[in-house]
Amino acid sequence: MARATSSNTEHVCFDRVLPRDLFRPQALAPPRGGRVRAIAPIGKTWMNGSVLHVRFLGGTPAQRALVREQAGWWTEVANLQFVFDDSPQAEIRIAFDPADGAWSYVGTDCRGIPSAEPTMNLGFTDGGTTAHEFGHAIGLAHEHQNPAGGIVWNEPVVIAALAGSPNFWDEATVRHNVLDKYRFDQVKGTQFDPESIMLYFFPASWTLNGVGTVANEVLSATDKSFIAGARMYPRPGPVVDDATALVVGAGTRTTASIGALGEEDLFTFTAATDGRYVIDTRGPTNVVMKLFGPDSPTALVAEDDDSGYAANARIARGLTPGRYWVQIRHAVAGGTGTYSIRVRLV
Numbered sequence: 001m002a003r004a005t006s007s008n009t010e011h012v013c014f015d016r017v018l019p020r021d022l023f024r025p026q027a028l029a030p031p032r033g034g035r036v037r038a039i040a041p042i043g044k045t046w047m048n049g050s051v052l053h054v055r056f057l058g059g060t061p062a063q064r065a066l067v068r069e070q071a072g073w074w075t076e077v078a079n080l081q082f083v084f085d086d087s088p089q090a091e092i093r094i095a096f097d098p099a100d101g102a103w104s105y106v107g108t109d110c111r112g113i114p115s116a117e118p119t120m121n122l123g124f125t126d127g128g129t130t131a132h133e134f135g136h137a138i139g140l141a142h143e144h145q146n147p148a149g150g151i152v153w154n155e156p157v158v159i160a161a162l163a164g165s166p167n168f169w170d171e172a173t174v175r176h177n178v179l180d181k182y183r184f185d186q187v188k189g190t191q192f193d194p195e196s197i198m199l200y201f202f203p204a205s206w207t208l209n210g211v212g213t214v215a216n217e218v219l220s221a222t223d224k225s226f227i228a229g230a231r232m233y234p235r236p237g238p239v240v241d242d243a244t245a246l247v248v249g250a251g252t253r254t255t256a257s258i259g260a261l262g263e264e265d266l267f268t269f270t271a272a273t274d275g276r277y278v279i280d281t282r283g284p285t286n287v288v289m290k291l292f293g294p295d296s297p298t299a300l301v302a303e304d305d306d307s308g309y310a311a312n313a314r315i316a317r318g319l320t321p322g323r324y325w326v327q328i329r330h331a332v333a334g335g336t337g338t339y340s341i342r343v344r345l346v
């Protein structure tokens, strides 16, 4: 990545790619249909739900703490876990060699690297560099290589700038790391995202249209939605057998929480008698409630968004005896946190 001072424009991250990827053909045509942004080379994502172990090869306590913090930006939204246990089998191995720049292998390519060698180097950690490198480690490519991107490179200027310290790249390397774009059919994702953390700073002088980019220090909204989306690492919805049992009664509220955009919780209760039942949530969360039953988790009885207190959900229905399921789904960005749910016969 390039951190954004004009004296430091050579600080460019490059994804380490395996040799077979160096000579793949480049984009010829745009894809059909809409895409969402952020890009991931096909075939390099980890299995959804993976627990990835991390081993530090050096690093100060402060550097290690920074790694844990910024890696956590991704696991807040993606269905992945990092375990910092220095396991001998760790998939991600981080060195801190200041002479070797900042780089990472991409996604499952890490498994092809001998276990004594780093899969990531953090020679500098300014801004969001560490989160950027972890983006590579979980399978993301550079946003400036998005085939839907709008950067028009001044190629001789870029090649000359990166031929010097600290990169010392030859032209082929510059072409691969910066100038070439991924083929449309080799990446998932789309629409160039100028706020992506996977985009690095480039000075305007590197482009023919005089439009540079800014360094992004945090995950963008699209970074988050893409990594948590169906094509990357969505959190699976709870299955019926995992539903949390609710006791029907006025005095009983069950506490739960919504930790991420789009998350779902599932509850179940038994209606012992005919009657009017009220199910509601309380808390700062903004949720949508769906009620299914009786005795069928796919038969929708009712759905509600904001009938409850504030942005809470509330369903009141006459129900026949049987088993019911209540699905609580996070509704809007920001409306996460702890909430409680209650079902009672009125």
Ligand SMILES: [Zn+2]
Pocket: 001, 013, 014, 015, 132, 133, 136, 142
């Ligand atoms: Zn990078």
